[in-house]
Amino acid sequence: MTEKQAPPPAREPKDRKKPKNEGWIRWWGLGAFVGLAVLLALLWLFLVDPFVKRMIEQTGTKLVGAKVELAAAHVTLSPLGLTLTRLQVTNPDEPMSNAVEAARIAMSLDGLNLFRRKVIIEEMAVEGLRFGTQRQSSGAVAPSREPGDAAKPAAKIPMPSFEVPDIKTVMATADLQSVKLAESLQADIKKAQDDWKKRLTELPDQRKLNDYKTRIEKLKSSAKGGLGGILGATGEVAAIQKDLEKDLEGIKNAKTDFDRQLADLKQRVDQAIKAPQEDVQRLQEKYRLSPQGLANMSGMLLGGKGGEWVRQGLAWYGKVQPMLAQAQVQPKGPEVVKPIRGKGVEVRFAEREPLPDFLIRTATVSAQLEAGDLNGKIENITPDQHILGKPLTFAFAGDKLKGVQSIRLDGAMNRVVPASPRDHAQVRARGYQVQSMSLSDSADWPVTLGKAVADADLQATVSGQALAGQATVGLQSVKLTAGKPDAANPVIKAIGGALSSVTGFTVKAELSGTVEQYDVHLTSDLDRVLKDAVGKQVQALADQFTKELQAAVMAKAGGPLNELKSSFSGLGGIGNELASRLTQGSLGSALPSNPAEKLLPEGLKLPF
Amino acid sequence: MMRMLARLLAVLNSETHPGQISLGFCFAMVAGFTPLMSLHNLLVLLLVLVIRVNLSAFLLGLPVWSGLAFGLDPLFHRVGLAVLTNGSLASLWTSLYNSTLWRLEHFNNSIVMGSLLVSLLAFAPLYVLSNLAIRRYRAHVLAWVEKTRVMQLLKASRFYSLYQSFSGMGGGL
Numbered sequence: 001m002t003e004k005q006a007p008p009p010a011r012e013p014k015d016r017k018k019p020k021n022e023g024w025i026r027w028w029g030l031g032a033f034v035g036l037a038v039l040l041a042l043l044w045l046f047l048v049d050p051f052v053k054r055m056i057e058q059t060g061t062k063l064v065g066a067k068v069e070l071a072a073a074h075v076t077l078s079p080l081g082l083t084l085t086r087l088q089v090t091n092p093d094e095p096m097s098n099a100v101e102a103a104r105i106a107m108s109l110d111g112l113n114l115f116r117r118k119v120i121i122e123e124m125a126v127e128g129l130r131f132g133t134q135r136q137s138s139g140a141v142a143p144s145r146e147p148g149d150a151a152k153p154a155a156k157i158p159m160p161s162f163e164v165p166d167i168k169t170v171m172a173t174a175d176l177q178s179v180k181l182a183e184s185l186q187a188d189i190k191k192a193q194d195d196w197k198k199r200l201t202e203l204p205d206q207r208k209l210n211d212y213k214t215r216i217e218k219l220k221s222s223a224k225g226g227l228g229g230i231l232g233a234t235g236e237v238a239a240i241q242k243d244l245e246k247d248l249e250g251i252k253n254a255k256t257d258f259d260r261q262l263a264d265l266k267q268r269v270d271q272a273i274k275a276p277q278e279d280v281q282r283l284q285e286k287y288r289l290s291p292q293g294l295a296n297m298s299g300m301l302l303g304g305k306g307g308e309w310v311r312q313g314l315a316w317y318g319k320v321q322p323m324l325a326q327a328q329v330q331p332k333g334p335e336v337v338k339p340i341r342g343k344g345v346e347v348r349f350a351e352r353e354p355l356p357d358f359l360i361r362t363a364t365v366s367a368q369l370e371a372g373d374l375n376g377k378i379e380n381i382t383p384d385q386h387i388l389g390k391p392l393t394f395a396f397a398g399d400k401l402k403g404v405q406s407i408r409l410d411g412a413m414n415r416v417v418p419a420s421p422r423d424h425a426q427v428r429a430r431g432y433q434v435q436s437m438s439l440s441d442s443a444d445w446p447v448t449l450g451k452a453v454a455d456a457d458l459q460a461t462v463s464g465q466a467l468a469g470q471a472t473v474g475l476q477s478v479k480l481t482a483g484k485p486d487a488a489n490p491v492i493k494a495i496g497g498a499l500s501s502v503t504g505f506t507v508k509a510e511l512s513g514t515v516e517q518y519d520v521h522l523t524s525d526l527d528r529v530l531k532d533a534v535g536k537q538v539q540a541l542a543d544q545f546t547k548e549l550q551a552a553v554m555a556k557a558g559g560p561l562n563e564l565k566s567s568f569s570g571l572g573g574i575g576n577e578l579a580s581r582l583t584q585g586s587l588g589s590a591l592p593s594n595p596a597e598k599l600l601p602e603g604l605k606l607p608f
Numbered sequence: 609m610m611r612m613l614a615r616l617l618a619v620l621n622s623e624t625h626p627g628q629i630s631l632g633f634c635f636a637m638v639a640g641f642t643p644l645m646s647l648h649n650l651l652v653l654l655l656v657l658v659i660r661v662n663l664s665a666f667l668l669g670l671p672v673w674s675g676l677a678f679g680l681d682p683l684f685h686r687v688g689l690a691v692l693t694n695g696s697l698a699s700l701w702t703s704l705y706n707s708t709l710w711r712l713e714h715f716n717n718s719i720v721m722g723s724l725l726v727s728l729l730a731f732a733p734l735y736v737l738s739n740l741a742i743r744r745y746r747a748h749v750l751a752w753v754e755k756t757r758v759m760q761l762l763k764a765s766r767f768y769s770l771y772q773s774f775s776g777m778g779g780g781l
Contacts, residue, residue, distance in 0.1 A: 029657030036653070116711040344685050344719030347692040349705035 048075045052082065064099075066090035067139035080111040090139025091132070098135055099319070103128025113355060121360040129367040165287050167548045174283060176553060178275030182560035185268050189567040192261060196574045203254055204247040209584045212244050248585045255578045262571060269568050276557045280549045284542070299522040301439045301447055306471075306509055306520045314515060317423075317462070320413070356384030365396070372401035376409070385415040405431025426459040434475070440482075445492065447499070450479040460511060467518050469511030476504045491537050498533030502526065619664045620745055630738035632656070632665025634731050639666075640673025641680070641723040647713040648724065680726075681719060688722025 053073035060068025071086035084105040091099035104127045110120035219237055360381040367374040376396030382388055391414035399406045411425030432454040440447040452475040460469030483496035505526045513519045619629060639652045656666050677684070692701060704710040714720050753759050 024660050026658060026660045029659075030654075033654050033657045036657075112708055115708045344681075344717045344722075345689065347689070347701075347716045347718065349698070349702040349716065352706050 049073055056084070056087075060089065061141055064089055064092060066092040066095060066141055069139075079108055080114070081106065081108045083107075088133075088135065088139070090135065092140075095138040095140035096135050098133045098139070099131065101128075101130045101133045102126050103130075107360075117357070118355055119358045120355060122362070124360050124363040126363060126365040129365055131367070131369070165545065167545075167552050170283060170287065170549070171552045171556065174279070174553075176276075176279050176556055177282075178272065178279050178553065178557040179560055181268075181272045181275050182557060182564045185265070185272050186560065186564050186567055188268075189265060189564070189571065192265065193567070193570060193574070196258060196571075199254060200574065200577060203251055203578075203581065204585070206581065206584060208247070209581065212240060212585075215240055244585065248582070251578060251582050251585060255575075255582060258575060258578055262575065265568060265571070269564060272561060272564060276550070276553045276561070279553050279557070280546060283549055283553075284546060287545070301526070302507055302522050302524070305437070305439060306522055310511060310518060310520055313460070314518070317515070354387045356382040356387045358382055358384070359388065367396070369398075369401070371403050372398060374398040374401075374407070374409075386418055389416060391416055403433040403435075404429055407432075420464065422461065422463045424459065424461040427456065428458075429454070429456045432456060445483060447480070447482040449475075450481055452476065452478040462515060465514045465516070467511060467513055467515050469509075471507075471509040471511070473507045473509075474504070475506070478503055478505065491534050491541065494534040494537060495530060498530055499526075502529055505529070615664060615668055619662060619668065620742060620750075624662050626739045626742035626746075627735075628660055628662040629665045629742055630735045631659065632662040633669045633738050634735050635661060636666045636669025637673045637730065637734060638724070638727040640670050640675075641677045641684070641727040643714075643717075643720055643723070644674070646720055646724075647709075677723065680723075684722030684726060685718045686722065687725060688718035688720065691725060692716060692718060692721055 049072070052075055053070050056073060057068055057070055067088075067090045069086075069088045069090075070084055072084070074083045074085075075081070076083070084102070087100075087102045087105060088098045089100045091097050105124065106127075107121045107124040110118075110122060113120045216237070219240075361379065363378045363381060365376050365378060367376070374396050375398065376394060378392065378394045380388060380390045380392050382392070385391055391412045393410075393412045395408075395410040397406070397408050398404070401407065406429070408428040409425065411423070413421075413423040415421050434449055434452040434454055436451075437449040438446070439449055454473055454475045456471065456473040458469065458471040460467070480499040480502055481496070482499040483492045505524055507522060507524045507526075509523075510521045511518060512521070635652050635656050639649050642649065655661070656663065691697065701716065704715060715724075
């Protein structure tokens with residue numbers, strides 16, 4: 001018997017060794033982990049600076065829409081901080097210049113909050129801040145866009161003309177409303193006349209009304225035949241009375257309609273009669289020859305500059321706005337933030353000590369302007385003011401600058417209640433030296449503020465979209481030149497003389513409207529000076545122009561107006577006719593309440 | 609693909625304890641399902657290195673589970689969002705939200721929460737099932753696999769000898 005070879009074990013192959021059991025802890029693994037961690041830390045140390053630099057450049061470029069460049073970024077661990085060297089932010093409207101350039105920005109960060117994904121910058125120092133510096137290469141990242149409002153030139157305010165315009169030229173291009181009105185009204189009156197003539201034929205005429213009288217007389221004579229005749233005629237009298245009353249009602253209604261239409265047409269005729277005078281006033285304003293023009297002269301002279309400054313200020317305000325734009329107010333319960341495909345959503349919960357995701361508590365800024373250094377402090381820069389509960393505030397000051405004795409700028413941008421934002425700023429400048437400021441570059445009427453020393457107080461508030469502001473600028477040691485020395489026009493000459501003798505004046509400005517559509521209203525004691533100097537001469541010119549204009553307008557509108565009056569008076573005939581028919585009908589209708597009594601002989605009364 | 613298969617065979621056919629291989633797969637699932645740059649994956653890495661887990665199984669499993677995670681992300685998102693917005697757990701999440709460590713963990717992200725929860729719940733069952741599968745494989749299939757041409761080629765390769773030598777060092781690679 002051969003021994004059967006035992007089959008190999010089902011669970012373990014014969015030649016297979018048992019798994020090694022060397023314990024569950026691998027001590028060298030701990031060393032490897034520490035080594036890996038050290039390696040990662042070293043890599044981080046070497047790569048963090050270029051990584052931060054790249055991140056700032058990329059994020060900044062995306063936000064601004066033009067290149068944001070950094071020369072270097074350096075992260076320090078103890079204390080945790082970041083230093084940026086030569087930050088350049090391209091002006092998206094002018095890619096060859098920087099909107100802002102900072103030589104050095106150093107900041108200290110709250111490390112613990114950084115782990116909580118909150119960038120809390122306790123202190124930031126911005127040194128060597130400059131505006132509008134030239135770039136060596138274009139900072140555009142996209143095809144050049146349409147220049148914004150800030151780049152658009154200021155709308156020029158036309159200066160008043162002190163020449164009497166040629167009346168023939170004025171009338172050749174004038175679109176006289178009085179003529180149009182008279183012609184249109186004339187057509188309406190004609191139509192009304194035709195309509196009423198037609199309606200008169202449809203109403204009971206004199207003949208029909210006389211008929212009623214005849215029929216009543218006839219009945220009276222037939223009633224004299226006795227009581228039976230009287231009673232027989234009673235029914236007929238009642239029928240006549242009913243017909244007559246119906247006809248009279250028709251005439252009355254027509255008279256009422258006519259009177260109403262007549263009153264309406266009369267009102268329009270009165271307007272048409274006044275229209276030539278309105279045309280004269282409109283043309284006077286168009287050619288700006290009035291003493292009132294002088295009353296607003298400072299608005300014309302300084303309005304352009306004022307508007308330009310307001311526009312520049314609002315353009316900067318518009319650039320700062322997105323930094324504070326907060327998307328949503330955090331609700332009390334868990335908040336699900338925007339879903340990102342493949343990345344999940346962030347669910348936010350209430351924080352015990354709520355802090356914004358981004359906050360710069362204090363930023364000290366040193367700006368290098370052409371005039372000199374302007375130093376200041378900005379506090380609470382965050383897009384989440386409602387979480388912080390404090391508004392952004394800023395205060396800048398500069399003394400003994402080139403061309404300005406002192407300047408103070410302070411204000412706040414308040415978004416603590418996001419639904420009702422309120423921002424305000426005030427500027428106080430003393431001893432601002434004005435040099436060769438062109439107020440009007442009109443070829444016929446150049447006005448230049450050659451020299452002046454200005455003290456200015458400005459304040460502006462933006463509540464939601466509503467804009468309000470006041471400014472008072474006092475100018476001393478003024479040297480103004482206006483018009484050309486060889487100007488032939490005596491008025492322009494007089495204005496030039498009056499302006500050159502001005503040594504000081506005050507300008508007050510009122511800003512109103514909205515951020516998109518604002519209005520600057522300027523007043524100045526310069527207006528009084530000008531009015532005193534040349535008011536009479538301008539008035540004489542204006543009177544002459546008005547006289548010529550009135551004559552020319554009346555010559556053109558007089559004919560249609562006369563025709564209009566004549567047509568309107570023609571309507572009177574229709575009114576008279578209606579009144580006459582009504583009178584005649586009323587006489588015929590003077591019947592007693594009981595028609596039978598009309599037919600009884602005098603002295604007799606019916607018992608019922 | 610062939611390279612991965614070869615590596616898988618090398619791991620399964622090695623003398624490594626099935627538990628070490630299973631743990632490698634399980635840890636790979638946690639790291640693969642959840643976003644790689646999460647704080648908890650640092651702990652996973654520490655455990656993988658310190659506990660005698662089969663590193664090859666971990667490294668082999670990581671891309672596989674990561675690939676699966678792309679398809680499972682919508683499920684993770686739904687699970688995570690449901691858990692995070694559950695009213696009865698709000699106080700727990702609020703207290704975690706106020707902790708720096710947990711904020712760093714990014715637990716309040718729906719995919720982090722969902723994938724971590726799913727992978728932790730699947731950890732123990734996967735470990736048991738994987739252990740069982742490896743034992744069965746070694747008992748019933750290994751002998752046949754050893755004789756296949758693929759395995760013969762693999763055994764003759766430099767990679768296998770290298771793997772065996774490192775494995776023999778007790779590293780559990």
